[in-house]
Amino acid sequence: MEDRLLQGKKILLGITGSIAAYKSAFLTRLLIKAGADVKIVMTKAATDFITPLTLSTLSKHPVHSDVSSESGWNNHVDLGLWADALLVAPATANTLSEMANGACNDMVTATYLSARCPVFVAPAMDVDMWHHPATQRNIKQLESYGNRVIPVGVGELASGLVGEGRMAEPEDIVSYLADVFSANAEFNGKKILVTAGPTYEALDPVRFIGNRSSGKMGVAIALELASRGAEVKLILGPSRLQPEHSNLECIRVESAQQMYEACVSRYGDCDAGIMAAAVADYRPSTVSDSKIKKKEGDMSLPLERTQDIAKALGASKKPGQILVGFALETDNEVANAERKIKKKNFDFIVLNSLRDKGAGFAHDTNKITILDKGNNIRNFELKTKAEVAVDIVDELASKMNL
Numbered sequence: 494m495e496d497r498l499l500q501g502k503k504i505l506l507g508i509t510g511s512i513a514a515y516k517s518a519f520l521t522r523l524l525i526k527a528g529a530d531v532k533i534v535m536t537k538a539a540t541d542f543i544t545p546l547t548l549s550t551l552s553k554h555p556v557h558s559d560v561s562s563e564s565g566w567n568n569h570v571d572l573g574l575w576a577d578a579l580l581v582a583p584a585t586a587n588t589l590s591e592m593a594n595g596a597c598n599d600m601v602t603a604t605y606l607s608a609r610c611p612v613f614v615a616p617a618m619d620v621d622m623w624h625h626p627a628t629q630r631n632i633k634q635l636e637s638y639g640n641r642v643i644p645v646g647v648g649e650l651a652s653g654l655v656g657e658g659r660m661a662e663p664e665d666i667v668s669y670l671a672d673v674f675s676a677n678a679e680f681n682g683k684k685i686l687v688t689a690g691p692t693y694e695a696l697d698p699v700r701f702i703g704n705r706s707s708g709k710m711g712v713a714i715a716l717e718l719a720s721r722g723a724e725v726k727l728i729l730g731p732s733r734l735q736p737e738h739s740n741l742e743c744i745r746v747e748s749a750q751q752m753y754e755a756c757v758s759r760y761g762d763c764d765a766g767i768m769a770a771a772v773a774d775y776r777p778s779t780v781s782d783s784k785i786k787k788k789e790g791d792m793s794l795p796l797e798r799t800q801d802i803a804k805a806l807g808a809s810k811k812p813g814q815i816l817v818g819f820a821l822e823t824d825n826e827v828a829n830a831e832r833k834i835k836k837k838n839f840d841f842i843v844l845n846s847l848r849d850k851g852a853g854f855a856h857d858t859n860k861i862t863i864l865d866k867g868n869n870i871r872n873f874e875l876k877t878k879a880e881v882a883v884d885i886v887d888e889l890a891s892k893m894n895l
Contacts (some may be wrong), residue, residue, distance in 0.1 A: 498671035500528030500720040500738050501879060505576035505608070507601040508548070510538025512651045513583035513617035513660040517543055520582060520663040521551045527667050528720070528738070532572060534558070534600040536588070560600045569600060573607030578670065581605070582643075583617030583660045586628050592640075593631035611673070612640040615666055620656030643669050678722025679895040684763040685723045686756060687715040688770035688802070690730030692749040696794070697781040704771050708732035710819075710859060711769030713882035715741055721886065726763065728755045730770055749773045749799035760806050765815035765889060768803045769843075775799060807838030815892050817885070818842040830864050840892055841865035843885055863888055 504524050508517045517533075524531045533548050535558040545556035557568050573579070581588065581601060591602045592614070605612065614635065622628060623645060632642055643666055646659035661669070675681070689711020693701040712734050715727040719740035727736060727743045730752060736743055746752045749772050760766050775796040803818050810816055818839040820830040823846070830844045844862040860875040861884070873884055 498527045498667065498739055499524065499674065500716050501883075502529045502670075502674060502720065503575055503577045504529045504531050504670070505572055505579045505604065505610075506531055506533045506552075507579060507581040507584075507604065508533065508535045508539040508543070509581065509583055509585045509588040509601055510536055510542065511583040511585045511617040511660070512542060514539050514542035516660060516663055517582065518547055518551060520666060521548060523663050523667045524670075525552070527671065528716075532575070534569070534572065534604050536599040536601050557600050560598075560603045569603040570607045573604050574609060576608060576610045578611050578613060578674075579605060579608045580613045580615070580666070580670065582613075582615035582666060584614040586616075586618045586622045586625075586631075589614065589616060589628065589631045589635065593634040612638075613643055613666075613670065613673075614640060615643040615660050616645050616658070617660035618658050619650050619652050620654050620658045623656075623658035641673065674720075675722060678720075679890055680718060680721045680723035683723050683765070683893070683895075684726070685718050685889075686726050686728070686760050686763045686766040687711055687718065688728045688730075688752060688756060688766075688768050688772070689715065690732040690734075691771050692730045692752055692773045692799075693747050694749065694773050694776035694799070695780045696777050697783065697785045699784055702773060702776065703731070704773070706730070706732075706771035708734050708770075709857065709878050710881065711767070712736045713878045714767055714769055714885055717879070717882040717886045718889075721890075726759050728752055728759075728770070730772075749776060749802070753800045753802045753805070756802050757805060757809075760814075761809070761811075763814070765817065765893065766806055767817040767885070767889070768806070769819050770802075771821070772802055773799055801837075803837045803839070810838055815840045815889065817889060819845070821845045821847065823847045827862070827864065827870070830862075831868075834864065834866050839866065841888060861885070865892075 508514050521531055531552045532554045533556045540558055549556045597603050643661050645657050646661055647657050648659050649655050690708030691704045691706040693703045695701050715725045719725045719738040725741045744755050776799050778795040778797045807816055816839050820833055820842055822829050826846045830842050834842050842864050859878050859881045861873050863871045
């Protein structure tokens, strides 16, 4: 199982004119496998070693290599603002010199000067070029700007010489980035419980009562928390989703009772809980051991209440613990959400309205309003569920004073 070490991270990969550029294809694949969204800029010289077509196919984004073109000129600033990290790999001696001295001759250096995110460089050159005082001065200059230099490898170089100067292997670069992001994650040391998906309440061995929840919203929240350092316990109802992250434990359940038991047994050890699951309010009073046969006339199905998971956790909440609820409403949305905050002891609630196009179940988008127990209300635009997860986790970080 591939660990999603960089889940949701936006990595801008800058490729320069070194023979090590051939490794950029492998590096791109590994970054994507680690959960990152990868966009690429190249120098003209880099395109002699690996084609933009190869890299755009792997990254599924356009690749920019000409800063003087309309697309390059318009994108070098946007890309520098988009990225969570700029990674220049391979970084030639020439590019290191330009970066250290503020030159702006190509897409990589132009984007570098526009970037507001952390910058990583993975040098690649021959052994004597690496040890030259000018190169070492440029390395120190870049580090003085706060840039991180990924250590070079030792081995046979393109010249046939053996020594320092090899670009770090793609696997080592991905691990280096993941370690830095993990060390700086604001949820480090925090345990968060998240519920997601529907519940299925059995009628007989083949039929159940359920709802249309896909689990996408809760899973997106769990992955966002994990990518920001939290130890996440995801209680996931029946869903086709297969969330993976090294910081995430996924506990599969089916019924509301199973979800209740999983939450109650774990919430006490957690710093916060986010109740994003669409849990059934009712279940059949009796469950048939065999398939119910069709008969003449109508069928009456007696139902009983399920345990209210959120209310139970709210009642057991300890000082300092945070509890977040969800409300999917069709009428009197805000008033109903405010009542739920008080009734279930939520710190804040995420409100969806089925009146909003693109919100609710079965969509890749959502439109939310966040209400807290201090009567503060924040409205958000329609966004992807991954983007909505960022807003919700940001609100949680604020409530936890992180």
